Amino acid sequence: MFSLLGVPPQVLFGQLLLGLINGSFYALLSLGLAVIFGMLNVINFAHGALYMVGAFVAWLLLTYAGVGYWGALVVAPVVVGLLGIVLEKTMLSRLYKLDHLYGLLLTFGLALILEGAFRHQYGVSGQPYPIPAALQGGQNLGFMFLPNYRAWVVVASLTVCFGTWFAIERTKLGAYLRAATENPTLVQAFGINVPVMVSLTYGFGVALAGLAGVLAAPIYQVSPLMGTNLIIIVFAVVVIGGMGSILGAIITGLGLGLLEGLTKVFYPEASNIVVFVVMAIVLLIKPAGLFGRER
Amino acid sequence: MSAASNSTSVAMRGPSRGSTMATTLIAAVLLLIAVAAPFVLYPVFLMKVLCFALFACAFNLLIGFAGLLSFGHAAFFGGAAYVTAHVVKEWGWAPEFGLLAATVVAAGLGLVFGLIAIRRQGIYFAMITLALSQMVFFLALQLPFTHGEDGIQGVPRGTLFGLFDLSQPLTMYYTVLAIFVAGFALIWRTVHSPFGQVLKAIRENEPRAVSLGYRTDRYKLVAFVLSASLAGLAGGTKALVFQLASLTDVTWQMSGEVVLMTLLGGMGTLFGPVVGAGLVVTLESYLASTSLPVPVVIGCIFVVCVLVFRRGIVGELLARLPRRGH
Amino acid sequence: MNAAPNDDIILEARNLTKEFKGFVAVKEVNLQVRRGTIHALIGPNGAGKSTVFNLLTKFLTPTRGQILYKGRDITRTKPADIALMGLVRSFQISAVFPHLSVLENVRVALQRPLGTSFHFWKSESSLYDLHGRAQELIEAVNLTPWANHTAAELPYGRKRALEIATTLALDPEVMLLDEPLAGMGHEDIEGTAALIKRVAADRTVLMVEHNLSVVAHLSDTITVLRRGEILAEGPYQVVSKNPQVMEAYMGTGGTGHA
């Protein structure tokens, strides 16, 4: 049997597949981040926390309301989205006229509050969330055992990613949003209700995080800290992809998932750093990111 | 151009020249208080405040006077703490060389960060520094000399210049105070130097500064390295005070904390970061004995500061003082 | 145009071309700016004036062609460096340091030649020597009463004046002005035009401007661009009679700027 750098090809395929699965999480999260950044110019530091909230809402629904996975898949993003809209209306909206850095700082504070509150309430060890019955078990692909749930995650997040991309890049909506980022007053003067649109966009962006949270719940522990470290990696993904670029976020998310998967095989110790290394290299060569536009 | 002016409005104006006298007076009074403080307050606590105050001042040099928000300053602070702890404990260096090593390493790290990050501004800059510092965190976690989650423990304080036995709390305290004062003085000087003027100009309108013939990247880089070095000095000092270096100081949460200190005290004011550091450290030590969840309280302060209190405490005070000059 | 003696030409563009993704904005432009003159660049909208201007000030890189400054090739030189060589530009939108005082605005430019700009250990008072010169420049643009105001407080026209003072502080040999009068009211236009005339006495000025009466009044040479190419060149009296120019730029007359 031939092998690649000492790794049999089957194993390599398996690892690539796993990388793709991880990448689809990155893509979904960085997509939300990119939507919010691209449209509102806000770096949503609370994104990881809202991802966590999404997972928790799913868990709470299951535990206290008997609403299962499929229900949560709809309800949790809506709840997170509404929470996002409230946050946007009451706080973020006051900051648009100021330097963008204040948005970052505000959401940083919000992330601390959300995570701290859940930690205080539910402890840090996390809560179990079962894989829905319909998706239990897996397929033996020969080179690996692929749990059905993971396959579903890839399909679901890619569908959502490309759907979002289409809606934003290929419809008038995207043009409104981009224009509103630049000059909300003028867009308003064209007869478009910008504040509502902006709130909805933020709500949608964080709803994507909430959705990722629900998707993650059965794989990872539903824990208050689940978003904390992830968010930094997702930041790096967005920077590499080019901030605000929707397609960049999706493609980079997937690409880095794969790259990370490979690193886990060949040099696992570096699997967390590899993203940052790539980031540094990309920035040196292309300061605006792979798909970013110099502003 | 609107982008340029956008990304600069974070920084507030420093005190006008008219108030320099007042500032000197305040500084003298504060210094007197600081000299007397260890007889009233707990010296270790005071030293911690001073270390963080220097850290915050160094950070403020960047955000307040160059308009650059670094979200990765923990890398310099915590990284330097490891350096001091290691060279003093394992290599037996004298404390002054330990601190020097910390400063130099932080400066080097700052140079590397700077070369990568300085080409972008605003939030881009913040995110890049954040990611880079995360890399330093993983290195600190994985490199053998840092001893993982145990950290470097039992660092000897040693004898400064072969003369002052730092294991005496008061000697240590006055050493820390001296380091702080020196660092603060350097920042003060920098802000009010020809270099500081150019920095302000760049913050205000970068393309214009370029057209006047300033290679703005270099100025920003120097400011960044300066800030990183001082943050490193603060970190090294902290390692001596607590006789340990641990992962806490390299986490991104620490980077966030220094932002909070500066924001709370007042960005772009000289004394703001000092006040902010004092408050945050006091708060943390107070909260340690209550049942309130610390992150929630800190988060709330963050949100309140950003929403209604952007000038910070010192900034608000300055704004309320009767304006003079002109 | 006759080839002038070479040392008379301070700034020269040879076969300057700029393409944007297949769209040729500037095509084979040959431009010679003579030392000590005011040279205006006019032309219909989209003719490529700003692009030429940006190429000359290095804010854009040419696709082809060469730029010579005092005989030296500066095609690849960085913007900050050409400023050091005495080629200074202004911006179309006013470019001041809003939160610095008028005096400090000018001083920032004055301090550069001191060579102490990286000296973070030096006191600001080392710059006080420059105040005399700064006051002179401020006086020259009639800003003395405003000297201690922050630039943000100035009305638009004053900001333009301040910008010119700051530019003059560098004692540039060549000043490049991009629509210096745009957006100014009548009362400011005259003042500023006079100011340009005054400061141009011992230096070279290249400007892009739509206000024809000012151009006519100020400039020694006018280059008319159209669709990226030079259409005509010469003094106002000559150029303005050129039928092609009339057709492409001036129109039938009567509605141009006052």
Added chain:
Amino acid sequence: QVSDNVIRIGVLNDRSGIYADLAGEGSAVAARMAAEEFGNKVAGAAVEIVVADHQNKADIAASKAREWVDTGGVDAIADVPNSAAALAVQGITKEKKRIFLMSGPGATALSGAQCSPYGFQWTYDNYAMAAGTGRALYEQGKKKWFFVTADYAFGQSLEEETTKMVKSLGGTIVGSVRHPLGTADFSSFLLQAQGSGADVIGLANAGGDTVNAVKQAAEFGITQSGQSLAGLLMFISDVNALGLQSAQGLMLTTGFYWDMDDQTRDWSKKFEAKVGKKPTMVQAGVYSAVKHYLKAVEAAKTDDADKVAAKMRELPVEDMFAKKGKIAANGRMFHDMYLAQVKTPAESKGAWDYYKIVKTIPADTAFMDPKQSGCALVK
């Protein structure tokens, strides 16, 4: 004879971060329960429990400990999970002569190179967890190991201790993989482990990493395929968080389980009434250590650290947590440990019915021989 006529015990631990569930407020409750058994009074002095949150920061732990000792009249500090914090506190208590009752930290250095005459490591240590599990599983016939190790000092030492034990018994290590701290996705590592043909996959990590690894191992059907999963540092709070569905079949070592005998059940019930959860071994250890300390104070009739420490070493440890426990010269409290296997959902009869105790690991094989600990106090 008791300074300021109060015996003040400071419970210093993580009350909001990653160790809050296994220590946190529960440890403070356990300490109070111990004090109450003495009527909150020993040697004529009142017993007072104070608590503080070190937020997992060694410097906060150090400054709080110093402050307690210098200005707060604290005689003993208890718990302190997070070994960086514990090592810092050990330094202070050693210098200031205060008793340090460690239940939370696992670093072997605390009763090794960094030992202190006043420091007592009570509940477990990383050696006991690793080597104990290694030996016990070997004796169950599981001889080929694969490690999934957190790539920093702690994880590496867990791996190293287990490896030494397994090899010394004649077992083999078929491979290992190092993952960075805070890895969310373990599937890639688990796949490598699965392909290695090992009998046991040893998880040389802790907290969230272990929990995620176990959960994903279940997803990929690892335990069903015949491999065993061993958590080298797991607490009942982790198992509770995972749920039996994911955790079933997992092997681990513990110093305490609530459902061992009437005494433990009785105490744990009282504890649960106050906290709402069954105690972890760390919390039970805090109770035992504080109780033993108070007993020693009572016997020594003083709070003088030297005398109390001597008494503590002299008296046997005898309570619901430890039967016939004794304290070695290096400060290590020797007591029996247990190899436990997590029940299947079907086996479990109700809430918190999680473990089957597979084997008792006798105290002298559970812990490292003090002579090898590197502690200077051991002659």
Added chain:
Amino acid sequence: MPDGMQTKTARTGTAMLEIADLHGFYGESHVLHGVSLEVRQGEVVTLLGRNGAGKTSTMRAVMGIMGKRTGSIRFQGTELIGMAQHKIPRLGIGYVPEERGIFSSLSVDENLTLPPVVKEGGMTVPQIHDLFPNLKGRGSTQGTRLSGGEQQMLAIARILRTGATLILLDEPTEGLAPVIIEQIGVAVRALKARGFTIVLVEQNFRFAATIADRHYVMEEGHVVDMIPNDQLQANMDKLHTYLGV
């Protein structure tokens, strides 16, 4: 001149826009001090005045994009003060701001089609290309990459598409070459002929004189004079004093 523009039923004479005693504020600063003016259906009216007289502010007040306003602004009888900002344009008011407001993140075509069509009878894209040939074939260029003058054309063009019946043009000739200015003059007259009502701010009153019916002169936040176009020559001296020429 573009053909095919639908003729509106022009009922010249009825009041289109009535502003009475309008006060406007930017935060603390009070910039409009009782502006009163009236624009009738089908008219072209200019606002003249020095820099800072409040011309732009008056337009912004109409569009509702100014901090606080008091007084009355009526559009075809409907009071605009107090109305939600985004509803005002939907009544049929189009605004071309002085800074042009071309979006850099949008292509030329996207910029052009951005404002929603609010009424029937707006120009079609081919008609717009006839009016401003410079925009032809540049559809995919990034909006702000256009030259200054082209951006001005684009800013006007996109409002013509919406079918707004009242168009507010803030300094439409700024930065334009004389030929283009002429062309815009032609366009404005054409629009007028089609029944559009136009208010424009101009510094260039020579240009204004060629197209306007009446001129309002503003000074320090209120209207100080109104000069019908046919009396402009007679009032030249007065105007010169107002404008400080």
